[in-house]
Amino acid sequence: MDTVEEAYSIRLISEVKLGEKGLLHTETWIEGNEYKSSIYLNKRRITFGGKESLPTFNGEDLYYVLNGRTLVRQSPYGESKRLFTLGKIHKFVFHKDGILVIGEKKDKKEGHFVAKKLKYRFDGRGLLRTRMSLFLFDGKKVRTLVEGDFDVTDVATNGKRIVISATKENDDVGLSDVYEVEGNELRKITRGEGIVSAVAMNDDGQIAYLGHRKGKAPWAVKEVILPEEDKSYLCGNYCGNSVLTDLFDGAKEKLVFSRGEIVTTGQVGGKTNVYKISDNKVEQLTDGDMVVRNFDYLNGELVYVYTTPEKPSLMQYKGEIYDPNPLVRGLKPELVKGDIEGWAIIVDKNAPTILFIHGGPHTAYGYSYFIEFQFFAKHGFNVIYSNPRGSQGYGEDFAKACVGDWGGKDMEDILNFVKTVKEKYGLTGKIGVTGGSYGGFMTNWIITKTDMFSAAISERSISNLVSMCGTSDIGFWFNTIESGIDDPWKPENMDKLMKMSPIYYVKNVKTPTMLIHGEEDYRCPIEQAEQFFIALKMNGIDSELVRYKGDGHEHARRGKPNNMKDRLRRKLEWFNKYLR
Known part of the structure; x- marks a missing residue:
């Protein structure tokens, strides 16, 4: 872990799938300036091109996606066959009439683009020239089942019935619903407004989804909901997982509905475990100081992939743990309990300390491996991080507590945490601060309010909540609701947004500050x-702006590998310069 190349040399288990032939999993790693992935069957590698993902068996045949665009069928006795290609394939499932596919058509990339709605570009996708649609491959050709100026975000089937989640009615603000696909028609199943993160169906055609019906509420706790039975269940304090990491595995929230059992992840504080719902009861299947990133469940068997602060990626199946990084072991943080939950990796009480602030604001830190935390600890820095008010995993009231008050009680929590850590460990060295997204907002904000930090690094940050309303893919509604106002363009509301913006107080800054940003960040634009x-x-503060071409808002987790390595190297140089 001494060099950035070593820091990013880990292998990650990015997918798992159980079937009659055993356990399929995909491993992802970085090679040069590229992400690579290959498929394993029962822990033995079976594909070697380095661009294979989404593996599943259907009968004797293995199906997988090549280069993110082409569906491939590999029979046990013949050559692999490329079935069809789209601009992008996100998911596929088997149906009696063929293969259902969520994908995007090829982007023609015309020279001009005409925006006609509020949501016309999106982080990670750019200008929305194509949308995620539902296709059916019947063995000969691909035809479109559902498409429009919205996204189909998930699909589930028992081989007969088909349901999807889509942003059909509230695409501008990213709200979604569950629909049944009946020929050329869509029948809406969900009532009200909310979010659908994943949808699942059992063999009997019962459906469940992961989400909520609380409208535009980024802080809302997700549940497992059975919309046709008017039932809902809570797994821990939050169904799904909002615990952050900078691992590049691309994990997404998941739901499995097998017979009468529903399995998903649930979060409590900084921990995420696997939960099962059956007979109207919620049962926790795993337990530990860990964050489950992926899982599958079939016929009573569970496989799950998890991370801990010490190990990047572990897979547990039938009582055995598979570790693709046996030589990697990170330093273990210590839990620091005060008014809020936090953690500390203390290498030396006289060493400099770096405070990390998470984004969201409704995500959380916890028991996951952080490449960056371990890198700085190995280079002689104490690393501290916490979950202030606004963090998810502690109940909805706690998650909502920063709304309308960004930089208020949440900043108090963070500063009190720093004070607690300093006293607990007798820290004497200088302290730096860094964070991304909302953590970048808080980094910018906190250096306008205090001079206690000797250096700051602000990433994919927010400085002006007013201008962000007109430039961000979600800012026009997200900034509004998070600020506790209704319309960002009323003069009195613009005034409130400005007074909640770090740029308004920039004359107070004395802290040397590096700003790091992806040039294609549409969430918090550059x-x-x-x-x-x-x-x-202009105020004479030593500062640098580092711009990364080709990177969006995920630049620190899934950016171009060479950019990620350069970023870590530059952060180390900046903190060495000002904290040593």
């Missing part, structure tokens, strides 16, 4: 960093 950088320079 103009946010540009404004703060220019203001700092």
